[in-house]
Amino acid sequence: MNTFMILITIAAVLLIAYTVILCVHNGIPRSLSASVFFLPWKGAWLWTAVIAAVVFALAPVLIGTAQRAQFLAFFACAGLLFVAACPLVKDKSDMAYRVHLVAAIVCALSAMGLVACNRPILYLLWLPWVGVFIWKTKGVSTWPTQTFWAEMMCFLITFIYAYLMAMSTD
Numbered sequence: 001m002n003t004f005m006i007l008i009t010i011a012a013v014l015l016i017a018y019t020v021i022l023c024v025h026n027g028i029p030r031s032l033s034a035s036v037f038f039l040p041w042k043g044a045w046l047w048t049a050v051i052a053a054v055v056f057a058l059a060p061v062l063i064g065t066a067q068r069a070q071f072l073a074f075f076a077c078a079g080l081l082f083v084a085a086c087p088l089v090k091d092k093s094d095m096a097y098r099v100h101l102v103a104a105i106v107c108a109l110s111a112m113g114l115v116a117c118n119r120p121i122l123y124l125l126w127l128p129w130v131g132v133f134i135w136k137t138k139g140v141s142t143w144p145t146q147t148f149w150a151e152m153m154c155f156l157i158t159f160i161y162a163y164l165m166a167m168s169t170d
Contacts, residue, residue, distance in 0.1 A: 004061045004166035011057035012159050018050045019152075031147040033088040033100065044087055051084035058162060062114065065165035069117040072110045076158070079107030108151070111158045119164055122157050129153045 019032065026038040036047040055077050062073035082103030086096045115122050129149060136143035 002166060002169070004065065004169065005163065007057040007061055008159060008162045008166060011054045014050055014057075015054050015155060018046075028145045028148055030144055031088075032151045033083065033104065034148075036087045037090070047087045048084045051080060055080045055084060058158070061162045061166055062158075065162070065169055066114060067118050067165075069114055072114040072117065075110035076107050076114060079103045079105075079110060083107060108154050111154055115157055115161045119161050122161055122164075125157050125160070126153060 022035045022038050029035045036044050039046055059077040066073040083100055086100040088100050089097050
């Protein structure tokens with residue numbers, strides 16, 4: 001197992017542990033970022049630490065193995081680092097809220113753009129989410145946790161992409 005694989009595994013285990021523990025104790029949030037509201041005020045640092053650790057573990061892999069569009073790997077990592085540095089706040093007029101939102105969008109679009117440039121077949125992994133989205137939002141019903149599940153798909157696809165890229169560097 002090479003260093004990249006170890007870094008990806010650390011990032012995945014850390015993110016999964018954080019997400020599962022918070023969801024088991026508090027239910028599924030509207031978004032992963034909203035899970036910071038489940039933490040006590042003095043415990044919000046945990047959100048920043050987990051997300052930053054994921055970025056620092058994935059950055060060398062994503063940036064170092066991107067065959068094409070390496071700048072997208074950089075923007076994905078930088079966007080997620082900004083998300084970590086500006087945890088979600090309830091006041092939508094706050095600058096931190098806007099920074100968080102823009103950084104999250106930049107991260108997601110860059111990560112999925114990176115996948116599209118290097119391993120577009122991984123986009124097929126979005127099919128279950130799309131199917132559930134269509135089923136849940138048909139008619140007047142809503143899906144309050146759709147953002148959370150979309151974020152989970154982005155992370156899943158990014159981790160699989162990173163594993164595939166790390167395996168191809170052996």
